[in-house]
Amino acid sequence: MVLNVRVKCLYCRTKAVQRASTRPARSARSRRLAVTNVTTAIKKSVLLTARGWTGEAYSGGWFRGAGDQMPVIEKATLSQLAVVDQITTAQLDQVAERARDARKGWAADPQLRRSVLLRACEILEANRGEVVEWIVRESGSIPAKGNGEVTDSIAELANAADLATEEHGVILRKGGTELTSVAERVPYGTVGIITPWNVPLLLAMRSVAPALGLGNTVILKPDNQTAISGGILIARVLEEAGVPSGVFNVVPGAGTVIGEALILHPLVGLVSFTGSTMTGRRIASLAAPLLKKVALELGGKNPHVVLADADVDGAAASGAWGTFQHQGQVCMAIGRHIVDSEVVDRYTSNLVARAAILRQGDPFVDEVELGPLINERQAAHVEEIVEDARARGAVVVGGERHGAFMPPTVISGVVPGMRAYGEEIFGPVAVVIAAKSDEDAIRIANDTEYGLSASVHSADLLRANSVADRIRSGMVHINAQPINDNPWSPMGGLGASGSGGRFGGPANVEMFTTWRWRTTRTVPERGFFPEPKSQSGHVSLD
Missing domain, CATH: 3.40.605.10 (Aldehyde Dehydrogenase; Chain A, domain 1)
Structure with a gap:
C-alpha cells in the first residue's frame, strides 16, 4: 500500500520548548488571558489571590x-x-x-x-x-x-x-x-x-x-x-x-x-x-x-472497529477525534484502528489527510488543535514505540518529535510483535490494523489485557451491535469513538483497565457507599435459652 498524503511537520514554534522568561507577541485574545509570571498571576487571579x-x-x-x-x-x-x-x-x-x-x-x-x-x-x-x-x-x-x-x-x-x-x-x-x-x-x-x-x-x-x-x-x-x-x-x-x-x-x-x-x-x-x-x-x-x-x-488499548460496510469518511473523522484529542493522552483514546481489509486503504488515507491538517503548538498562545505532551520523557516514550514499528516494517506517516511536541502520526501495517500492537501509547499515534472479517476484527479487538472502551462502525446497526456484544470492554459505542463520559452513566473497564468498579450515575452510590443492614424491634429479642426460675429474673451472685 502506498500512502500518497504526507503529514507535514506541525511543530511551529521551536523556541516554545526552551526555558525562557520572555514570550513571543500574542494575539489580543491571548493577551487578555496571558499570565507572564507568578507575580502577575497572583495579581490577576480570583480564586488564588x-x-x-x-x-x-x-x-x-x-x-x-x-x-x-x-x-x-x-x-x-x-x-x-x-x-x-x-x-x-x-x-x-x-x-x-x-x-x-x-x-x-x-x-x-x-x-x-x-x-x-x-x-x-x-x-x-x-x-x-x-x-x-x-x-x-x-x-x-x-x-x-x-x-x-x-x-x-x-x-x-x-x-x-x-x-x-x-x-x-x-x-x-x-x-x-x-x-x-x-x-x-x-x-x-x-x-x-x-x-x-x-x-x-x-x-x-x-x-x-x-x-x-x-x-x-x-x-x-x-x-x-x-x-x-x-x-x-x-x-x-x-x-x-x-x-x-x-x-x-x-x-x-x-x-x-x-x-x-x-x-x-x-x-x-x-x-x-x-x-x-x-x-x-x-x-x-x-x-x-x-x-x-x-x-x-486504569489504562486502555481501546479498539475502533470499522466494518466493510461502514461510512469510511465518518469512521475516519471519529477515528481522528478519538485518537488525537489532547494529544492522545486519554485513557479512553483509540489504541487500535481495526479496519476491514476491503476498506483499510481508503480509511488510512482519509485518516492521514485528517492528521495532516492538525496544527500543533503552544495552546496558550497559538490557535492550535494539539499542544505538547505532558513532558519530554513521555514524548520520547511515544517516539520509541513509533520507531519500533517502523523498524519492523510498518508504514509510518508523521513528523518528527521536538522536545515534548509529538505531531499526529499514523502507523499502518501493524502486526503482533510490534510494541504499537499491544502497548498503551498515550500519545497522538493512530495504529491501523487490517482485519480479514468481522470475526477477525473481534479476535483482534479482544487480543489485549485491557478492556476499557470500544467503538464499532457499520451501516447495519444489527451487525454493529452483534460485533459490539462480543468485544470484551466496559463500554462500547456504535458509530462513534470510545472517548465518552458523563456524570449519569457508569464508566469503567475490565481486566488491566480497572478493578470492575464504575463511576457515574447509580454506580456512584455503589462506589462511594457500602451496605449496612439495620433492624429495629419493638420488644427485646429474648432468644431460646431457658428463663431463670426467679420471678424477677435476678439471680444472686452471693
Whole structure:
C-alpha cells in the first residue's frame, strides 16, 4: 500500500520548548488571558489571590507543607508558573484525624452537602476563565478541552448535589410484626483520592463530588504535574462554597511517599485511583493486606472497529477525534484502528489527510488543535514505540518529535510483535490494523489485557451491535469513538483497565457507599435459652 498524503511537520514554534522568561507577541485574545509570571498571576487571579495563596496545602484552612516545594511548570514553554508545598507523612496523619473528626456532622446533614455542592457549581462557573487558563498552561490542553473539563466538572457537582438528598436503601421483609428491617447505604468515612495529570480537574471531581455528596470526607492527592488545576483550585472552590473544616483536604506530595501513605492509612476506608495500570497494580498490592476497598480506573488499548460496510469518511473523522484529542493522552483514546481489509486503504488515507491538517503548538498562545505532551520523557516514550514499528516494517506517516511536541502520526501495517500492537501509547499515534472479517476484527479487538472502551462502525446497526456484544470492554459505542463520559452513566473497564468498579450515575452510590443492614424491634429479642426460675429474673451472685 502506498500512502500518497504526507503529514507535514506541525511543530511551529521551536523556541516554545526552551526555558525562557520572555514570550513571543500574542494575539489580543491571548493577551487578555496571558499570565507572564507568578507575580502577575497572583495579581490577576480570583480564586488564588482572594486569600493570597503562596503554595500551601489545604485542610481546615491553608497550611504550609513541611516537605520540599515543587515547581508548577508550563508544559509548552517549561517556564515556572508557581510552586506548591509538599506535605510530610506526619502532616498527613493530622489531616486524616481532622477528616475523621468531620465525618459525623457532614454525613448527618444532607441539606448542607447539597447546598455546598450547588454553591460550588456557581463559583466554578464564575471563575471559568481562570480555571481554564490553569488547565491549558499546566497540562498542555487546548482551551476547548479546558472548557470541557469545567463544564463536565460542574455537571459532576450538580449530580452529586442530587445524590446528597436522595434515599439510598431498601426496606426488607420484616420477619415478624415486631421487627423493622432495612438495608441502607452508608459512607465509607474518609475516601482517599489519587488523580492523574491528563484531565486533572474532571478526573478529580469525578470522585470528589460524589464522595462528598454521599457523606464521606475526602483527602485528595493530585498529580504533582497538575497540582493547581487538579487540587488547589478545587480546594479554593469548595472553600468559597462553605465546606466545613476537615471535610475536604488537598495533600500535595510524591506518589511514592504521600500517595502510598494515604493508601495505607488506617483512617482511610476507600481509595479511588485513576491512572496507569502499573501504578494501579501497585496500589492494589498495598491495599490487599489491609482488605481495603480500592476503585481503580486504569489504562486502555481501546479498539475502533470499522466494518466493510461502514461510512469510511465518518469512521475516519471519529477515528481522528478519538485518537488525537489532547494529544492522545486519554485513557479512553483509540489504541487500535481495526479496519476491514476491503476498506483499510481508503480509511488510512482519509485518516492521514485528517492528521495532516492538525496544527500543533503552544495552546496558550497559538490557535492550535494539539499542544505538547505532558513532558519530554513521555514524548520520547511515544517516539520509541513509533520507531519500533517502523523498524519492523510498518508504514509510518508523521513528523518528527521536538522536545515534548509529538505531531499526529499514523502507523499502518501493524502486526503482533510490534510494541504499537499491544502497548498503551498515550500519545497522538493512530495504529491501523487490517482485519480479514468481522470475526477477525473481534479476535483482534479482544487480543489485549485491557478492556476499557470500544467503538464499532457499520451501516447495519444489527451487525454493529452483534460485533459490539462480543468485544470484551466496559463500554462500547456504535458509530462513534470510545472517548465518552458523563456524570449519569457508569464508566469503567475490565481486566488491566480497572478493578470492575464504575463511576457515574447509580454506580456512584455503589462506589462511594457500602451496605449496612439495620433492624429495629419493638420488644427485646429474648432468644431460646431457658428463663431463670426467679420471678424477677435476678439471680444472686452471693
